[in-house]
Amino acid sequence: MSNQDVRDVTILGAGPSGLSAAYYVGHRDGTVRIVESLEQIGGQVAATYPEKHVYDVAGFPKILGQKLVDMCTEQGLQYGADVRLGEEAKTLERVSENGEDLLALTTDAGNTYLSRAMIITAGHGAFEPRRLGIDGIDEWLGRGLHYVVREKAAFAGKRCVIVGGGDSALDWTLGLQDTADLPITLVHRRDRFRALESSMNEARRLEAEGAVKILTPHEVREVHGDGSMEALTIENTGTGELERYECQALITLLGFVSHLGAIAEWGVELEGKRQIRIDPTTCETSLPGVYAAGDVAGYEGKITLISVGFGEAALAANNAIAKFRGAKV
Numbered sequence: 001m002s003n004q005d006v007r008d009v010t011i012l013g014a015g016p017s018g019l020s021a022a023y024y025v026g027h028r029d030g031t032v033r034i035v036e037s038l039e040q041i042g043g044q045v046a047a048t049y050p051e052k053h054v055y056d057v058a059g060f061p062k063i064l065g066q067k068l069v070d071m072c073t074e075q076g077l078q079y080g081a082d083v084r085l086g087e088e089a090k091t092l093e094r095v096s097e098n099g100e101d102l103l104a105l106t107t108d109a110g111n112t113y114l115s116r117a118m119i120i121t122a123g124h125g126a127f128e129p130r131r132l133g134i135d136g137i138d139e140w141l142g143r144g145l146h147y148v149v150r151e152k153a154a155f156a157g158k159r160c161v162i163v164g165g166g167d168s169a170l171d172w173t174l175g176l177q178d179t180a181d182l183p184i185t186l187v188h189r190r191d192r193f194r195a196l197e198s199s200m201n202e203a204r205r206l207e208a209e210g211a212v213k214i215l216t217p218h219e220v221r222e223v224h225g226d227g228s229m230e231a232l233t234i235e236n237t238g239t240g241e242l243e244r245y246e247c248q249a250l251i252t253l254l255g256f257v258s259h260l261g262a263i264a265e266w267g268v269e270l271e272g273k274r275q276i277r278i279d280p281t282t283c284e285t286s287l288p289g290v291y292a293a294g295d296v297a298g299y300e301g302k303i304t305l306i307s308v309g310f311g312e313a314a315l316a317a318n319n320a321i322a323k324f325r326g327a328k329v
């Protein structure tokens with residue numbers, strides 16, 4: 001074993017919930033180590049929508065995703081957490097050292113980290129974008145195909161087709177209005193969208209103005225171009241008609257395929273396939289001393305939002321600290 005200095009709490013995942021948990025542990029004078037599989041801090045927010053505005057975090061009527069996680073980082077790391085980036089959690093064991101029962105987390109880098117408690121804030125686990133069912137589609141990456149909008153500037157003056165029926169497809173149909181060449185074409189395979197009513201209403205208003213073109217039920221069938229993307233063949237699946245649409249950017253926002261990976265094998269009780277069941281009054285999992293917060297934590301009625309993760313992180317951190325200190329929350 002290496003890196004044997006014991007921390008009070010290991011936090012697994014440096015998204016908004018993990019950073020918030022780090023703040024609360026530090027605030028209670030506890031020591032923290034954060035283990036994060038990506039090479040960057042900020043979870044889904046930094047990785048998938050740094051330039052999207054977030055409107056529903058208390059205290060911020062409107063804030064860019066990256067700005068929000070920058071502020072979470074400043075707040076969460078102020079007590080000096082030890083942050084280990086680029087290490088994926090693999091195994092969890094219980095060990096005894098100097099008469100103390102500890103958790104031993106081992107990562108794919110071969111490091112083992114000891115702590116008195118653990119808070120799992122792993123979001124959806126390791127995640128990758130769901131792809132269009134077109135052979136060789138990934139060959140268009142870097143040549144016009146995008147799975148996330150990292151920088152709006154990459155779409156400046158470009159004719160864009162966005163595929164998807166959820167909030168992110170709608171968010172970017174609206175969010176790229178001031179950047180892309182209009183109209184932005186929104187393609188969805190169903191007639192009904194799963195997005196917020198307010199976003200849908202705004203998209204319909206822009207459609208009436210000619211700034212958005214909504215194609216349903218439609219599916220992208222082929223990508224054309226010599227080097228970079230020039231056009232798509234899109235099928236109206238209602239009529240079977242195929243039509244060619246000129247475009248330089250195809251943004252597919254079909255969600256992410258994710259899996260808990262090794263975490264699901266730690267003997268922790270799950271809620272469905274993707275979440276760890278917690279007691280929502282303490283955020284403790286079925287493994288004593290192991291807590292979960294944020295998107296990864298499940299119970300009846302759970303909503304996966306940043307602000308919900310913040311609340312759970314506060315509960316998890318304060319309960320974890322109280323338990324190993326034998327004190328009151």
Ligand SMILES: Cc1cc2nc3c(=O)[nH]c(=O)nc-3n(C[C@H](O)[C@H](O)[C@H](O)COP(=O)(O)OP(=O)(O)OC[C@H]3O[C@@H](n4cnc5c(N)ncnc54)[C@H](O)[C@@H]3O)c2cc1C
Pocket residue numbers: 012013014015016017018035036037038042043044045048049053054055056087088089090121122123124125126168261263293294295296304305306307309
């Ligand atoms: C496109 C999009 C738009 C959204 N818009 C909003 C919005 O406007 N408002 C809102 O409230 N919510 C929004 N959400 C949801 C919000 O992003 C999540 O609720 C939030 O990111 C959850 O934070 P988290 O810290 O729990 O998990 P995450 O942000 O997913 O962070 C988890 C971290 O854990 C790491 N990890 C996973 N497995 C391991 C492992 N085995 N070892 C080490 N590290 C690991 C991951 O790499 C990741 O960095 C949106 C989500 C998406 C995809």
